[in-house]
Amino acid sequence: MAGSRGESGRARPRNAPSLAVIGAGVAGCALAAGLRRGGWEGSIVLFEAGRGPGGRAATRRSRQDAGWRLDHGAPLLNLLEVPAPELVAPLLDGGWIVPWQEPAAVLLGEGTLGPAQEDPLLRGSLYRGRQGMDDLCRGLLALAQAQGPPDSLRCRYGTLVRHLEVRPEGGWRLAEATGAALGEADWLVLSSTLLAHPRAMDRFGWAELPLERATEGLGDGALATALAAIARMETAARTNLMLTIDPTTAARWLALPFRLLGFDSQAQRRWGLRRLSIQPLTDGRCAVVAHGVSVDAAVDCTALEGAVAGAVEPWLGERPSGGEALAGVAQRQLMRWGAAFPVAPGLPTAALVCPASRVAFCGDFIEGPGFGRIEGALRSAQALAGRLLALVLLLCLALGGPSMAAAEVVPYRCEGDLLLATSDNGAVDAPGIPNTSGGTVPGATVLLAWRDLRLQLPRTNNVGPPSYTDGLWWWSLEDPQQPRFLHRRGAIESFSCQAVPAAAPPDDGR
Ligand SMILES: Cc1cc2nc3c(=O)[nH]c(=O)nc-3n(C[C@H](O)[C@H](O)[C@H](O)COP(=O)(O)OP(=O)(O)OC[C@H]3O[C@@H](n4cnc5c(N)ncnc54)[C@H](O)[C@@H]3O)c2cc1C
Incomplete structure (x- = not known):
């Protein structure tokens, strides 16, 4: 390596x-x-x-059974904050993830269905992997x-x-x-x-x-x-029941008014389940994954299957007359997640x-x-x-690496974190342009790398020391030792920045 x-x-x-x-x-x-x-x-x-x-x-897959796959952990992802993480757009463009469009609901304690948004994992913008x-x-x-x-x-x-x-x-x-x-x-x-x-x-x-x-x-x-x-x-554990349903019975599961069913707190107490996920397979079968409430080692397939049958009975219909709780189950497996979710x-x-x-x-x-x-x-x-x-x-800068020497990368410490500013006069043919300021020309930009932000700000036409803005962010060098770094978000937020000597990384190396 x-x-x-x-x-x-x-x-x-x-x-x-x-x-x-x-x-x-x-x-x-x-x-x-x-x-x-x-x-x-x-x-x-x-x-x-x-x-x-x-x-x-x-996604679980089987070497023996090519058509079988099952999302045994997270069945989808939900984004609550904006902007979305940067990688979401290229994942959507590449068709790796798709918006979640299947029906979702929450089972309420009295046995009726409520809106999906009652479940925190079903709020916001929902996506799933295209084929798992x-x-x-x-x-x-x-x-x-x-x-x-x-x-x-x-x-x-x-x-x-x-x-x-x-x-x-x-x-x-x-x-x-x-x-x-x-x-x-x-x-x-x-x-x-x-x-x-x-x-x-x-x-x-x-x-x-x-x-x-x-x-x-x-x-x-x-x-x-x-x-x-x-x-x-601390982490929270989960016990999941994974069922594979044969094609005849799967058709009934796939016609239910939900592919994902959250359980509100009352329903969780009543049925001992947190969530049901119904996942179609390519050959007419489907998988049903039930996320249990209890992580007791005594909880087994039979107990969880009985709970699932009780919860979905109003929509799925009668239970089979034999010893099993659900009809058409071709395969049952239990998955115990020791550390399913971190606890704040x-x-x-x-x-x-x-x-x-x-x-x-x-x-x-x-x-x-x-x-x-x-x-x-x-x-x-x-x-x-x-x-x-x-x-x-920063390391390249401190070492004076040849590739970095050509770029004007200047390190600053802004609100305690390293910020790297790279000024670039771009491809503009500068001679003859009247409003050159501080060695920059119209069309010049500054690239700012700070925390997880990557900003490219065009130079303003203001006279005097160089200043850059995209309308939301402002960077200017009236005092090169203490640039002005501002963010307009309703009110103007100002970040305190100081130049860092370029000869060596800051003391703590950050
Ligand atoms: C049952 C269940 C349902 C969930 N439902 C949702 C949901 O609906 N929506 C949602 O957003 N999130 C959900 N989550 C949570 C979501 O799955 C996680 O937040 C997310 O997948 C975490 O990703 P990660 O990369 O941080 O960690 P992980 O997925 O845990 O990745 C860490 C990886 O490191 C590997 N690893 C660890 N130590 C070593 C080692 N020493 N050597 C080699 N490999 C190692 C592990 O095998 C693992 O693959 C659910 C989780 C579970 C278990």
Whole structure:
């Protein structure tokens, strides 16, 4: 993974760090796509314990039964905040996700149907993977593959990372449970808390937490704070019943007035279910996934199937006369999610990047909009991609890399976070244009990279020191040491910015 030559033998640009990402769920895949689309040239390897991408938004498939697939985790995604995460538009354009148009409802305690919006997971703009939820992650990986050097993005499925080690020269070594080496990278990204959360010790019988152990004695205060926050996090478990229904009976399920049925709190108490998802299969069969309330180990298929039969009886009709609760069930399986949803508070966004140890985090466990949902996984990956790209730009600047020397990249500290301003006079033929100011010409722009924002602001025609605006954002250099950075959102918001000496990264490396 590390080094200046890829596996293909092609030279990689200098200063392009390599990245090992733990997890190919939504956050890991979105990070790869966001980095590549932002110009990250270093190699990216995603390590995934599962057989394919998706994580909790994966789709189960069968090698023996080609027509069978089932979304056993998230059946859809909902976006509550605007603007939508940047990757949603290219995913829609590429046909990887589609707007959710099937009927949805909420079952109320008295047994009637209410509007879908009563369920927090059914509010906002709803989407699903075109042919299963794992299309979301497949699409993200396709977006990542479409950019950057060839062969520099890899996914290693069926690979549980067990051991982590800090290299003497900085960066990371990864190994599996047997101790066999998996690879090395300059940066480590965790899109799951597993390697840092005490639940791993219970689940796998590990004697210690891999990330904690590897970073003992490093003296990285930011990482120590992040690890303490992760160790305190709680997760909610889920038990799901997965049914495959034969074609004759499936027709009745598919004619129901809902494909997704949420349960309000009273209905959850009455039937012990949170949600029903009815998923058509291509050959006339359908899958029914019931999300149970109880995570008691005693809850089994029979109990959950009985609850489903009771809840849908008014619409599905009579139960079969035999011992089984539902007719036409060809296959029953139970799925226990030990850590289905993180419980707030999540990891503060300030802890997203720990530069001293070259560790970073993304995933639905990062606090902020969409926490605990796919939206949060996408947004956290977008934010992390922005931070890593900005960090690498700064590093190139500090090292005086030849490619960066030509660009006028100036680092600032704005509200505590690094902002990189790249001024560009563009292709304008400047001589003869009268209102040149501060070395800029009409048509010049400034690119601002700050937090997860990427702004390209055209120069104004104002005389005096250069100023730039797109009507919403304002950047001007009356005092080059303290630029004016404003945002108009109803009222004018002003961000405090100071120039950072370019000779070296800021003290904390951020
Ligand atoms: C039953 C259920 C229903 C849900 N319903 C909804 C819904 O309706 N809407 C919604 O928005 N969200 C829903 N969610 C939540 C949603 O699925 C998650 O928020 C989202 O998928 C999280 O993505 P992620 O990439 O952050 O994490 P994950 O999907 O957990 O990805 C992390 C990945 O890392 C891998 N991994 C971890 N440790 C290692 C290791 N050491 N080595 C290798 N691989 C490792 C894991 O295998 C996993 O694939 C649901 C979740 C569940 C379980």
